[in-house]
Amino acid sequence: MKILDGKYVSQKVRDSIKKEIAEIKEETKRVPGLAVIQAGDNLASKIYVNSKIKQCAEVGIESKNFIMPADVTEKELLEKIQLLNNDEEVDGILVQLPLPDHIDTPTIIEAIDINKDVDGFKPENLGKVVLGDKTALISCTPAGILTLLKEYEIPLEGKDIVVIGRSNIVGKPMTALLINEGATVTVCNSKTKNLAEKTKNADVVIVAIGKANFLKGDMIKQDAIIIDVGINRDENNKICGDVDFESVKDKVSFITPVPGGVGPMTIAMLLNNTLKAFKIGKKI
Numbered sequence: 001m002k003i004l005d006g007k008y009v010s011q012k013v014r015d016s017i018k019k020e021i022a023e024i025k026e027e028t029k030r031v032p033g034l035a036v037i038q039a040g041d042n043l044a045s046k047i048y049v050n051s052k053i054k055q056c057a058e059v060g061i062e063s064k065n066f067i068m069p070a071d072v073t074e075k076e077l078l079e080k081i082q083l084l085n086n087d088e089e090v091d092g093i094l095v096q097l098p099l100p101d102h103i104d105t106p107t108i109i110e111a112i113d114i115n116k117d118v119d120g121f122k123p124e125n126l127g128k129v130v131l132g133d134k135t136a137l138i139s140c141t142p143a144g145i146l147t148l149l150k151e152y153e154i155p156l157e158g159k160d161i162v163v164i165g166r167s168n169i170v171g172k173p174m175t176a177l178l179i180n181e182g183a184t185v186t187v188c189n190s191k192t193k194n195l196a197e198k199t200k201n202a203d204v205v206i207v208a209i210g211k212a213n214f215l216k217g218d219m220i221k222q223d224a225i226i227i228d229v230g231i232n233r234d235e236n237n238k239i240c241g242d243v244d245f246e247s248v249k250d251k252v253s254f255i256t257p258v259p260g261g262v263g264p265m266t267i268a269m270l271l272n273n274t275l276k277a278f279k280i281g282k283k284i
């Protein structure tokens with residue numbers, strides 16, 4: 001078993017982003033800017049947002065955090081996004097999800113300027129990902145997974161890959177990226193019949209189903225590669241993934257740990273998208 005070390009690879013990505021930003025700053029006197037909007041202050045959101053802000057500072061991205069009250073109206077959020085769309089110093093806009101129930105999330109995402117959509121959540125960006133358009137701002141988790149697999153020189157062409165989860169922000173863009181790499185992709189979900197039959201045949205299994213310790217050793221084949229997108233809390237409030245690490249560990253060739261796998265890669269890709277959006281917006 002080899003660990004796909006997201007902590008290590010994300011640091012490498014951040015080092016490279018930091019270097020590029022320093023060079024651009026030297027030449028243009030400008031640095032990328034990221035605006036983060038949070039509605040309400042639930043603790044989990046706060047922790048992620050703080051981590052993003054800290055890592056922005058580390059690579060030289062200027063970040064601004066806007067905390068709106070939990071009862072913020074859709075109109076107020078849309079007005080805030082309009083201001084940020086027109087703000088020269090803001091290259092990327094991230095609206096932390098989930099939003100409170102009374103807010104229509106697609107309406108909010110739709111309001112973000114296409115070139116500032118650093119989460120890659122807008123329909124146009126997902127469309128570009130499907131078409132293999134290099135100018136896409138790619139959803140951060142799938143982009144991070146692809147970067148991690150490439151860093152470890154894991155070939156994808158001709159591989160049988162099962163993706164468990166069909167969300168707009170992980171499963172769907174992940175599937176498109178893998179198809180474009182020449183993999184044969186099966187997309188499953190919580191209602192899939194005979195799931196283990198499918199996962200047992202897969203060279204790579206990507207699990208994003210949001211159920212603690214869901215994927216077990218008897219569901220995979222020998223030497224499978226396992227990517228665990230889940231972040232759950234177990235009965236002892238310890239962070240755990242969607243994969244039962246103990247039960248699969250002796251069977252896998254590669255596996256991402258939780259924590260320290262996909263999570264850090266996701267944030268690194270957010271920084272990367274912010275730099276990309278800055279370069280597109282400022283024509284660098």
Ligand SMILES: Nc1nc(=O)c2c([nH]1)NC[C@@H]1CN(c3ccc(C(=O)N[C@@H](CCC(=O)O)C(=O)O)cc3)C=[N+]21
Pocket residue numbers: 047048094095096097098119140231239258259260261262263264265266267
């Ligand atoms: N608009 C938006 N974009 C997001 O990208 C987004 C979001 N909303 N809402 C919440 C989720 C969650 N998310 C995480 C990213 C990294 C870690 C991460 O780095 N986790 C560490 C562990 C952190 C810990 O110990 O708590 C790890 O896996 O090693 C976790 C969670 C991004 N999200």
